[in-house]
Amino acid sequence: MDHNAPPSRPSAVIVMAKQSFREVFSETALARLSAVVELVGPLPITDLHAPASRDALRTACVMLTGWGAPRIDAAVLDAAPRLEAVVHTAGTVKTFLDVEAFRRGIRVSTAAAANATPVAEFTLAAIVFGLKRASRFAHQLRTTRRHRSVDGMPPVGANGVTIGILGASRVGREVIRLVSLLDAHVLVCDPYLSAADAARLGVEAVPLEELCRRSDVLTLHAPSTPNTRHIIGATELALLHDGAIVVNTARGALIDTEALTAELVRGRLDAYLDVTDPEPLPQDSPLYALPNVVLTPHIAGALGNEIHRLGDSAVREVEQYVGRGVLAHELRADELAYTA
Numbered sequence: 001m002d003h004n005a006p007p008s009r010p011s012a013v014i015v016m017a018k019q020s021f022r023e024v025f026s027e028t029a030l031a032r033l034s035a036v037v038e039l040v041g042p043l044p045i046t047d048l049h050a051p052a053s054r055d056a057l058r059t060a061c062v063m064l065t066g067w068g069a070p071r072i073d074a075a076v077l078d079a080a081p082r083l084e085a086v087v088h089t090a091g092t093v094k095t096f097l098d099v100e101a102f103r104r105g106i107r108v109s110t111a112a113a114a115n116a117t118p119v120a121e122f123t124l125a126a127i128v129f130g131l132k133r134a135s136r137f138a139h140q141l142r143t144t145r146r147h148r149s150v151d152g153m154p155p156v157g158a159n160g161v162t163i164g165i166l167g168a169s170r171v172g173r174e175v176i177r178l179v180s181l182l183d184a185h186v187l188v189c190d191p192y193l194s195a196a197d198a199a200r201l202g203v204e205a206v207p208l209e210e211l212c213r214r215s216d217v218l219t220l221h222a223p224s225t226p227n228t229r230h231i232i233g234a235t236e237l238a239l240l241h242d243g244a245i246v247v248n249t250a251r252g253a254l255i256d257t258e259a260l261t262a263e264l265v266r267g268r269l270d271a272y273l274d275v276t277d278p279e280p281l282p283q284d285s286p287l288y289a290l291p292n293v294v295l296t297p298h299i300a301g302a303l304g305n306e307i308h309r310l311g312d313s314a315v316r317e318v319e320q321y322v323g324r325g326v327l328a329h330e331l332r333a334d335e336l337a338y339t340a
Contacts, residue, residue, distance in 0.1 A: 017068025
């Protein structure tokens with residue numbers, strides 16, 4: 001801790017799993033953080049009910065959270081009477097932060113925007129590989145040991161294709177930016193996307209049925225809510241033309257797995273699935289062995305050296321909050337579909 005720093009620094013606690021703490025914060029990030037706040041209590045706090053943790057909570061104005069954070073409910077908030085802001089070093093806070101925090105006027109920020117970057121990059125790669133039929137060609141080479149053959153192959157290539165994006169979320173908008181590098185027409189389905197926003201993004205806003213009917217690639221970037229569960233079901237999948245590609249780097253529950261499996265087993269569609277429902281799939285799922293399917297174990301989000309981007313984003317938020325009262329990535333309760 002920097003004992004030469006001004007004594008007016010607000011107190012802050014870090015609440016997350018030890019492994020998350022080691023991964024998220026570089027030494028440089030921790031030094032920057034310590035320059036603007038006084039870090040108190042264990043680093044990190046993993047048990048909010050331990051005596052040392054309770055002592056730290058009593059003085060904390062800022063709480064940085066991350067993967068593995070214990071539940072922050074009304075009782076915890078009662079123990080932190082000076083808490084003004086929760087700055088999360090990952091995406092969603094719904095898994096651990098009670099809506100009571102919003103009711104008490106505590107400001108909340110996340111690093112979801114920073115995590116959108118690797119997800120969008122992964123999505124772009126999946127789209128390009130999917131359009132090149134990479135999984136089918138790889139299977140062909142692996143099983144025949146011969147030069148490629150396009151006989152019986154679905155249409156190959158990214159020239160002039162139509163890419164359908166379900167959800168103009170942070171990730172969805174970053175995907176829009178990245179696929180602009182391709183010679184592709186982009187459709188977007190999102191009930192909250194205005195015509196003005198669609199025009200600004202350079203995309204065509206369409207309803208879900210039209211999105212499915214026209215897309216060569218359907219990529220999913222919607223949140224997982226009761227309203228979006230199985231939003232892509234048998235009816236929507238049937239609208240996709242033969243050879244269309246489904247990419248899911250969002251949440252597995254957006255797709256009816258049984259309906260998608262039936263289409264993939266038939267070989268009518270291709271899929272790049274980083275998330276599934278359930279996750280992982282049962283060991284006897286036919287999707288593991290299909291040449292038209294690529295399964296990855298939820299790796300699109302920040303991994304390895306990408307994780308420091310999340311910690312750096314959170315540190316910038318704290319710097320701005322302490323210096324100017326600004327949170328660049330502030331959340332509202334209604335954005336998380338919290339119920340009152």
